[in-house]
Amino acid sequence: MSNFIFQKTLIIGVGLIGSSIARALREYSISSEIHGVDTSDDVLKKCNNLNILSSGKKDLKDYSCQFDLIIICSPLSTYKKIFSSLSSFVKKPTLVTDVGSTKVSVIQDYQDTCSNQDVKFVPSHPIAGIEKSGPEYGFSKLFENRFCILTPINNNDDFINDVKSFWKLIGLEIQIMTAEHHDRVLAMTSHIPQLIAYSIVATASELETHIRDEVIKYSAAGFRDFTRLAGSDPIMWRDIYSMNKNAVLEMLGRFAEDLSTLQKAIRNNDTSFLEKTFSSTREIRKLIEKLGQAGSFDPTESGKNKKN
Amino acid sequence: MSNFIFQKTLIIGVGLIGSSIARALREYSISSEIHGVDTSDDVLKKCNNLNILSSGKKDLKDYSCQFDLIIICSPLSTYKKIFSSLSSFVKKPTLVTDVGSTKVSVIQDYQDTCSNQDVKFVPSHPIAGIEKSGPEYGFSKLFENRFCILTPINNNDDFINDVKSFWKLIGLEIQIMTAEHHDRVLAMTSHIPQLIAYSIVATASELETHIRDEVIKYSAAGFRDFTRLAGSDPIMWRDIYSMNKNAVLEMLGRFAEDLSTLQKAIRNNDTSFLEKTFSSTREIRKLIEKLGQAGSFDPTESGKNKKN
Numbered sequence: 001m002s003n004f005i006f007q008k009t010l011i012i013g014v015g016l017i018g019s020s021i022a023r024a025l026r027e028y029s030i031s032s033e034i035h036g037v038d039t040s041d042d043v044l045k046k047c048n049n050l051n052i053l054s055s056g057k058k059d060l061k062d063y064s065c066q067f068d069l070i071i072i073c074s075p076l077s078t079y080k081k082i083f084s085s086l087s088s089f090v091k092k093p094t095l096v097t098d099v100g101s102t103k104v105s106v107i108q109d110y111q112d113t114c115s116n117q118d119v120k121f122v123p124s125h126p127i128a129g130i131e132k133s134g135p136e137y138g139f140s141k142l143f144e145n146r147f148c149i150l151t152p153i154n155n156n157d158d159f160i161n162d163v164k165s166f167w168k169l170i171g172l173e174i175q176i177m178t179a180e181h182h183d184r185v186l187a188m189t190s191h192i193p194q195l196i197a198y199s200i201v202a203t204a205s206e207l208e209t210h211i212r213d214e215v216i217k218y219s220a221a222g223f224r225d226f227t228r229l230a231g232s233d234p235i236m237w238r239d240i241y242s243m244n245k246n247a248v249l250e251m252l253g254r255f256a257e258d259l260s261t262l263q264k265a266i267r268n269n270d271t272s273f274l275e276k277t278f279s280s281t282r283e284i285r286k287l288i289e290k291l292g293q294a295g296s297f298d299p300t301e302s303g304k305n306k307k308n
Numbered sequence: 309m310s311n312f313i314f315q316k317t318l319i320i321g322v323g324l325i326g327s328s329i330a331r332a333l334r335e336y337s338i339s340s341e342i343h344g345v346d347t348s349d350d351v352l353k354k355c356n357n358l359n360i361l362s363s364g365k366k367d368l369k370d371y372s373c374q375f376d377l378i379i380i381c382s383p384l385s386t387y388k389k390i391f392s393s394l395s396s397f398v399k400k401p402t403l404v405t406d407v408g409s410t411k412v413s414v415i416q417d418y419q420d421t422c423s424n425q426d427v428k429f430v431p432s433h434p435i436a437g438i439e440k441s442g443p444e445y446g447f448s449k450l451f452e453n454r455f456c457i458l459t460p461i462n463n464n465d466d467f468i469n470d471v472k473s474f475w476k477l478i479g480l481e482i483q484i485m486t487a488e489h490h491d492r493v494l495a496m497t498s499h500i501p502q503l504i505a506y507s508i509v510a511t512a513s514e515l516e517t518h519i520r521d522e523v524i525k526y527s528a529a530g531f532r533d534f535t536r537l538a539g540s541d542p543i544m545w546r547d548i549y550s551m552n553k554n555a556v557l558e559m560l561g562r563f564a565e566d567l568s569t570l571q572k573a574i575r576n577n578d579t580s581f582l583e584k585t586f587s588s589t590r591e592i593r594k595l596i597e598k599l600g601q602a603g604s605f606d607p608t609e610s611g612k613n614k615k616n
Contacts, residue, residue, distance in 0.1 A: 127526050127528055127529045128528065129529075131593070146528060147525065147526060147528075149526075184519065185519060185522045185523060185526060186526070186529060188511075188512055188515065188519070188523050188531070189512075189522075189523045189526045189527055189529040189530060189531040190526075190529035190530040190531065191530075192508065193508060193529075193530040193531050193533065193534055194530050195567075195570060195574075196504055196508060196534075196567065197530075197533075197589075198570065198585060198586055198589050199563065199566045199567040199570050200500065200501060200504060200563055200566075201589035201592050201593070202566050202570075202585055202588065202589055203496075203559070203562050203563045203566045204496055204497075204592065205588060205589065205591075205592050206562075206566070207496065207562075211492065211493060211496070214493045214497075215493060215496050215497045216592065216595050216596055216599065217455065217599065218435050218455060218457075218493060218494070218497045218498075219497055219596050219599075220435055220436065220454055220455075221435045221437075221494060221497040221498035221501075222497060222498040222499075222501040222502050222505075222537055223496070223497040223498065223501050224596055225501065225505075225533050225534070225536060225537055226501055226504075226533070227589075227592055227593040227596050228533060228593070229530055229533055230586075230589040230590065230592065230593055231589075231590050231593035231594070232586075232590075234582075234583050234586035234587040234590065235583065237582070237586050238579050238582045238583040238586060239579075241574045241579075241582055242574075242577060242579050242582075245574055245575070245577075248574060249571065249574060249575060251511070252567075252571055252574075254511050254514075254515075255507065255508055255511045256564075256567070256571075258507045258508075258510050258511045258514070259503075259504065259507040259560075259564070262503060262506065262507050262510075263557065263560055263564075266503075266549045266550075266553055266556060266557060266560075267553070267557060269550060269553075271546050271547075271549075271550050274542075274545070274546045274549055274550075275542050275543065275546040277506060277510055278506055278538075278540075278542035278545050278546060279542045280510065280513060281505075281506050281509040281510055281513065281535075281538040281539075282538065282539050282540075282542065283513075284509050284512065284513050284524065284535055284538065285439070285509070285535040285536065285538055285539035286539070287524050288524055288527050288532055288535050291524065291525065291527075
């Protein structure tokens, strides 16, 4: 008798996140078979070489079997098409979840395109990732000690617990909130920092060549912290700003105001205001460290701590 | 016979950087005695407990001996007073250098307050640091594979080479440029990223309580990268913005323009512009990784890579 919780799992989009889920499903013996759909031949080839999947195909229609669990891990702009395909494909009750960084748009897309009652969909967002993309960068421990936010469409759906259990098994701690609230919180914790990182790296890249080369050379001075984020997948992020436009513009407005205030303080030599602001922000950092969400940064290139 | 290059070295300001230099001087047997001046009793006590210094005192005047090398590692706002004290204190030819993050203001302060020809001053800026402050966080390897920018007052000064040699011995690679150029480059690589980090963390801390708590909780989504910088020493940074005002305001203006352009693209659903910008910034990241200046970030809390 098998201990697997799922017989057949399908991952749609086998990039960094999808492949990390596939690795975790296998490592923790959660699913007997792990299949994948990806529109990119290159991705499927890499998955094959890395032996991550039981099978990989270019289209959902290429599968003749049904699945117990389907996880959507592709860019937000593909969701409508995917929900529509699932609506025709699914023939038995199937747990469906996703990893999308916005949730209002995902629910809207689902409701607009999927009428199949066998699709048991629970919108999810595991808050985990690195700045690399592609299945070759995935790893099974990516989700350990991270949060997964669920924004159920109906809080009474009995299959919510099954989706919860799945995420917990790969290391995530579950939080439930509304899609609207999720999108505002993530605008601030994720979408705005990312946009600013893109923006400052763009500013640097437009400097006159000799200064730009030096900015890169001396990036250890602080700039490099921003470039890590700016190394992320352009398509994924393009879609996020398009799908979470309102919350992003609101938070961006607040940020622009605060930056102007600091700019004015510098112009007016208001050193006491600067000192006060810089002291208060330090407290926030301490809280994040205390919560164990800070990650580990090593200023050297060694990948390990070199402290004496 | 001793192999030490310096008999007596004095470090003025024994915080993170000062104590890291002290540790490196000892570890590499560069100086026989390593003394320290710090106005804080707490810092002197910590240095004593950590056994970093041969002796530590609160004031330069407390020393009756002379030194071969003096390194200023205190906030920029203290420089005038320090140069003035050095001008009266120094009685024999003495190498003097510093670690200040701006260089035009440092040279101005030196020229305004120090007329003693025995003070052989070479302005320096080792581009190294972490977000912690205090002697307890210093470590001798902090400078390994990092750059040290020298902005000599007179390029013909024969003692420049001695200062170069000192920095090289603790692991730094030397670059020479004008103070003005240094200040523009650092505005972009260091002062602007830092200001933006402070600003976004300030924005987050002003959100309504329930959202703020969640922003901290879910900071692994990107926000935490900014909070690392915002954990830095407030006094040090207050002084930097006051001393490099013009270059900072110029670069901030450029950044604000670029951010507005992205904001407008989001508002107008110009997804192709977003995708193009996000793709170009990725290249800059790759260059920084190639140059070995990216540091090592581990998304987990383990301090080591957990890749499968």
